[in-house]
Amino acid sequence: MEQYKGQTIVELEHINKSFPGVKALDDVHFHLRSGEVMALLGENGAGKSTLMKVLSGVYQKDSGTIRIFGETVENMNPKRAQEMGVAIIHQELNMCQHLTVAENMFLGREKKKGLVLSQREMNVEAGKILKSLAIDLDPTTMVGSLKVSMQQMVEIAKALSTNARILIMDEPTSALTEKEIEEMFRIIRQLRDEGKGIVYISHRLEELQHIVDRVTIMRDGRYITEGNFADMDMSTIIANMVGREIKEKFPRVHCEKGKKIFEVKHLNAGRMVRDVSFSSYEGEILGFAGLMGAGRTETTRAIFGVDPKESGQFFLDGKEIKINKPMDAIRQGVVLAPEDRKRDGLCTKLSIRSNIELPNLDISSNRVGVVNRRKVTQMVAKAKENFSIKMPNDEVDAGSLSGGNQQKLVVGKWLARDSRVVIFDEPTRGIDVAAKVEIYNLMNQLKQQGISVIFVSSEMPEVLGIADHIIVMCDGRITGELDIGEATQEKILELATRFENKIATGAAGA
Amino acid sequence: MEEKKQNPIKKFLSARGVGQVVTVLIGLVILCAVFNVINPNFLRQRNVANLLRQIAPWIIIGIGQGYVLITANIDLSIGSVVGMSCMIIATLICNGAHPVPAVLVALVASLATGAVNGTLVANFKLPPFVATLGTQTICRGVAQLVNNNMNTDGITGAKFGAAAKAMTNFFYYNKTLGIFNTFWIALVLWAIFNFVLAYTRTGRHLYAVGSNTEAAKLSGVNVSLTILKAYMVSSFCAFVLGLVVCAQTGTGTTNAGMSYETYAVAASVIGGISTMGGTGILSGVLVGASVWAVMDNGLQMIGTQVGLKNVVVGLIVIGCVLLDVVRRTGRLGKRKS
Ligand SMILES: Nc1ncnc2c1ncn2[C@@H]1O[C@H](COP(=O)(O)OP(=O)(O)OP(=O)(O)O)[C@@H](O)[C@H]1O
Ligand SMILES: [Mg+2]
DSSP, rough: OTTTOOOEEEEEEEEEETTEEEEEEEEEEEEEEOEEEEEEOTTTTHHHHHHHHHHHSSOOEEEEEEEEEEESSOHHHHHHHHTTEEEESSOOOOOOEEEBBBHHHHTTTTTEEEEEEHHHHHHHHHHHHHHTTOOOOOTTTTTTGHHHHHHHHHHHHHHHTTTOSSEESSTTTTTTHHHHHHHHHHHHHHHHTTOOEEEEEOGGGGGGGOOOOOEEEETTEEEEEEGGGGOOOHHHHHHHHHHSSSOOOSOOOOOOOOOOOEEEEEESSSSOOSSSEEEEETTTTEEEEEESSSSSSHHHHHHTHHHHHHHHEETTEEEOOOOOSSSHHTTTTTEOOOEEEEEEOOOOOBHHHHHHGGGGOOOOOEEEEEEEHHHHHHHHHHHHHTTTTOOOOOOOOOGGOHHHHHHHOOOTTTTTTTOEEEEEESSSOOOHHHHHHHHOOOHHHHHHHTTTEEOSSOOOOHHHOOOEEEEEEEEEEEEEETTTTTTTTHHHHHTTOOTTTGGGOOOOOO | OOOGGGOOHHHHHSTTTTTHHHHHHHHHHHHHHHHHHTTTTTTTTHHHHHHHHHHHHHHHHHHHHHHHHHHHHOOOHHHHHHHHHHHHHHHHHHTTTTTHHHHHHHHHHHHHHHHHHHHHHHTTTHHHHHHHHHHHHHHHHHHHHTTTOOOOOOGGTTTTTHHHHHHHIIIIIOOEEEHHHOOOOOOOOOOHHHHHHHHHHHHHHHHHHHOHHHHHHHTTTTTTHHHHHHHOOOOHHHHHHHHHHHHHHHOOOTTTTTHHHHHHHHHHHHHHHHTTSSOTTTTHHHHHHHHHHHHHHHHHTOOOOOOHHHHHHHHHHHHHHHHHEEEEEEHSSSSOO
């Protein structure tokens, strides 16, 4: 039915785009054909999101040509893009929590009769689209009451409801579970076969093989290369992205297992944290594996004193410590790099410098509370160097960093203090390969210094690659422990799906 | 997911903002019953007629403030616009103008204020608190300037006294179907703006902007225009109340409408329109305005001191917001299955 299949539908030529202090796009070139899935790859801050925002009219290009279906578009804006069949699913969720699923799907192009909205018609149509995607959801549900993964599905449905012929997906899988990713891939293949052009941005290189036809690689705001996915091997792709070769994806250092540092006994905090007990030792990275929503994030929050707990004891170096609020934890050397960087990890409207300064004010200021600027500058330099955070200068808003660089900042701000226990909750989500390795190296470095590292991750390869001892959680309980020598993907998965009877099936939360 | 279709009552209550309105409505009925037990005159016809007329002002400006709050902004200039509108009308009439052009001039001045508020907030990205605090002061200044910082004489004694008299009667003293016109005016305004909010594209966009500005923008909603509309509605409502106040007093007073913007916030918030934006329905304003006026009237009828009355009303406002916060966080904090 598609006679256009294989025809070039998007041509971006010589695109330039600068932000104050950063040249985000430098003479970039990008082509997309109908009926293909094009992966757009590059490190954090390479300019992938910016390029796609230029294409979809969120940002105005400084110079260059945008041609869609052969038509040159001078002044692109979101509305125009939509009319031309360009739909984008942004890296960050963009839903109105207070509107229903259908209302969100038709936002900005509501159907109406005369002056009055045709609510019923929109509900019916939304229902149809959801059904065609095999998403079981009532279109009159409030979006705010849905799980993040379901909201992501609604975003996809919304993009499709515009009859998009060009669909851009900017890291759509970073918040989805395996099963939901499967589901999404099925939808992507379906759309591709209908002759749509799809741009797919992801840092999970291992998932590309399931859907991708061609690849475009960017680095430092520049176009590097493009080609058929089948003709490229992974190490070439990575080398092109990073600009050098990465030898080991999971660098591991060996340390002698030493004495017990941190122990948690019988921690209970709501339904998602039930009777959790574990210990971590010197010279060991303790991995927390499990499916999304297994209660690992809740456990870290309860330990850090963010959420109230019903019972439980903590021991640090053999002595019992009390943690009732985050300040208690920080004072005693237990720190957390949380999962949701935008909401919990950073003050996005403050500068990078202030973000690093904030949790360390007690050690960077003198007794009266005056901040020692030199000390702060040192801290910032240290974080920047350790993580190669890409930034124009340390006074720009943390929110203007690319997703991956924000994540580095979340981890980096704790580096300035001497901590005993560092908890990382999904530290590599949305981060590029090279940066991942940097974060693993950092964890290794901490481990060598005799600091207890607790590492929560939903990605099994990295837990298996980095942790020394693995704890598996399912539905708020610890369902098993594995030493790295005996751990395999199958064993972890088996433990991660040990639900109690059937009560658990509806459990939400991450 | 299966229960969804089985329980229409639950579904109705969970629809946008309905829960809070129903809760407060029940509270309102209890409140009226209690006042009536203490003083049986409370629900007599004469007092009810008065009560409805006392509710009207808070409905009128509650609508405007409600529109602005739904977009997650605030309008602090309402009270001053009421005063400015009242003073312009009275001054012009006293200086020999016919009421019709006088009212039109006040309308233009008020809408201009709304446009300025909207532009400052939407296009120049000023914090709404600061921007409308500025226009609040400016409009109060205008209200004082138009008649050299003096209250005006009675408008019915001016050149077009008869027309002015007709105006005061129409907007304040006359009844239609046994109910004061003022209340009908409030009700008509409410019906119009409720329709716009609930059934038109503009209304949907107001919610979207208040819920998530970024998402609205990326969906192609004209965010600036939407915010501008909200502020224009707010100023329009303030203008109408200015006219009503002028009709009531028959003069222009320089401090007319003083601190009414906070009462408008109270009427909206009691009725479940959150100051955080994105939630609430205009029926809430009807209920909220009623609670406000009933407390006012009822406490007076049972002989409470003004000071005590203020304390009680203040507590009610905080209580209603708390109720709303608990309901919201109760939902957000424990994500339900
Ligand atoms: N609104 C903005 N203001 C200032 N600088 C920005 C803005 N958006 C992006 N940048 C900068 O432009 C560069 C490219 O960012 P972009 O978000 O496009 O990267 P990306 O390839 O999508 O990275 P990631 O994989 O981490 O999402 C970065 O250096 C970033 O800091
Ligand atoms: Mg990006």
